[in-house]
Amino acid sequence: MVESALNGKENHIMPRHSAAMLEGDHSRLLDENEQLRTALESSLEENTRIVEDRDRLLRRITVLAREIQMMDAARTTPVTPPLRVHSSSDPEAILRQSQTEEELRVAFEELQVLAEELEVANGNLERANEELEARVLSRTRELATVNADLRRTELRLNTLIEGMPQLVWRAVDHGDWTWCGSQWTEFTGQSEEDSRHMGWLAAIHPDDRQAAIDAWGRAEADDGLSFEARIRQRAEGGYRHFQTRATPVRTPEGAIVEWLGTSTDIDAIIQLQEQQSVLVSELQHRTRNLMAVVQAVTRQTIRSSSSLEDFRRSIDARMGALARVQGLLSRRGAHKVTFDSLLREELSAHADVDDGGSGPQVSLIGPAGVPLESSLVQTFALALHELATNAVKYGALSTSGGHLTVQWDVLAPDEGKKRLHVDWRETGVADMPAHDAAPRGGGYGRELIERALPYQLGATTTYAFAGDGVHCTIDVDVPRDTARRGTYDVRTPT
């Protein structure tokens, strides 16, 4: 029964250890049956012996009884009970008869003993039989319990296997598949039958097939199979990366019976790794670019400095501006840095302004949240830094009567294209240089606005010394496809 219970489940996964347990039970039952059979056989032999003895005695008694009968008949005496013939006149006959009678008596006694033994032996046989029946009954019950347990175990295993996120399969040597779980057929769209033998290879990416075959070639020596390959996905038509592993199932002697394998979807991990390597590479690029910018700014500052002290002040301020914009860039994460945050950050480092960027000598008028192209942010920050520095040193913020107004808005000169227009106007500056005078402060701010911004992103800029202060305008494209799209349509004066 145990054997047939196993054989009947060929198409399901049957854990080998539970089958081994059953084999142990099976041999225990065989032992018990053998013991009972031996006991029964010896009881039967005993009975047979007793019955044979009894038959022998009965035959002997019959012979003796006949002899006595014949002796009685010879003396023509009426038939009398044999033990009452002592009065016979023939002493020899009398002696012979009495001997025969004695033998008969002994035979009867033996018969009596045998009958008793037979009764005992029959009783034993009956008990042995009863015990056998009881044991068969109890073993039948045990077997029923074991079978029920087996069915539950199998159900649990099947539930577990069906519920696994991995693609599950079984194979024999060198990747010859014998079975696959429903996960495989659902994921690949390949039928269970088609996956058998080497059929599964058809679902593997053509470029990865050789690696899979090679891995199977090494599997037995490695005592395990492991390889990565892309597997075709029915639903979306593409391929996903899978890690495939299998473990051999061995007989107690070590021979491989079959392989139990799983294929695990590692596509998300692979993609994350790729993203990570892109990010690391991007970080490298930005860091090195920043170093190059620092170097360029340093060289420019050296060229325009009149003394070491002058250089120290300028380079400190410019590095500070670069540091602030890096902070802004990293805080923004995936979002674009906005113009108003860049402006406020820069002005608050130089002038007496509140959190909104306005102050007694500073007015900011424009919508919040206008995004800037990331590649423009650093140069834009440096340009605003130079404008603010010059305003503090020579311009509107250097004199109590001066005022700085920064006004900006988003314009749409063409369909679907948006431009940020910035107007930086300083007023109330009495001591303005002539138009053709050498720029004060080395003219770095002017260079950044007039050359750097147009160079990088097609900005249109103007820079002029008006009657009572610097007037500068910047027009630059507003990037499309931004997470903050739409928020800058609302005008919010600050």
Added chain:
Amino acid sequence: MSEHRLEGLRILVVEDEYLIADDMRNALLDAGAEVLGPVPNVAAAASLAAAEPRLDAAVLDINLGGAMVFELADTLKARAVPFVFATGYDDSAIPDRFAKVPRLEKPVKARSVLAALEPLLAQDIA
């Protein structure tokens, strides 16, 4: 060391960051070169290169505002114009066909640009 080792050579500079491009331009001018550009993107570089019959060498940044410079590099290669890459990326970002192109890691020193260009130009002349 000669201050004018690139005297009279027409060198194209492609670099999207103004401050770096300007720095590179100054270094090449100091070495006596004539600088074409600098230009900040592939389109501007391509039209400038196409309009210049005589190009002696080029310094190419690899990532130009998100666009890769390799197509332009192919054009220069076809014209037998020697060039070097100036890049913030590691080697894995560069296609195998440019394996022999000298690459200068940013921040690039003016002296290393000269050192990288000189042997290429010598080869060209020989």
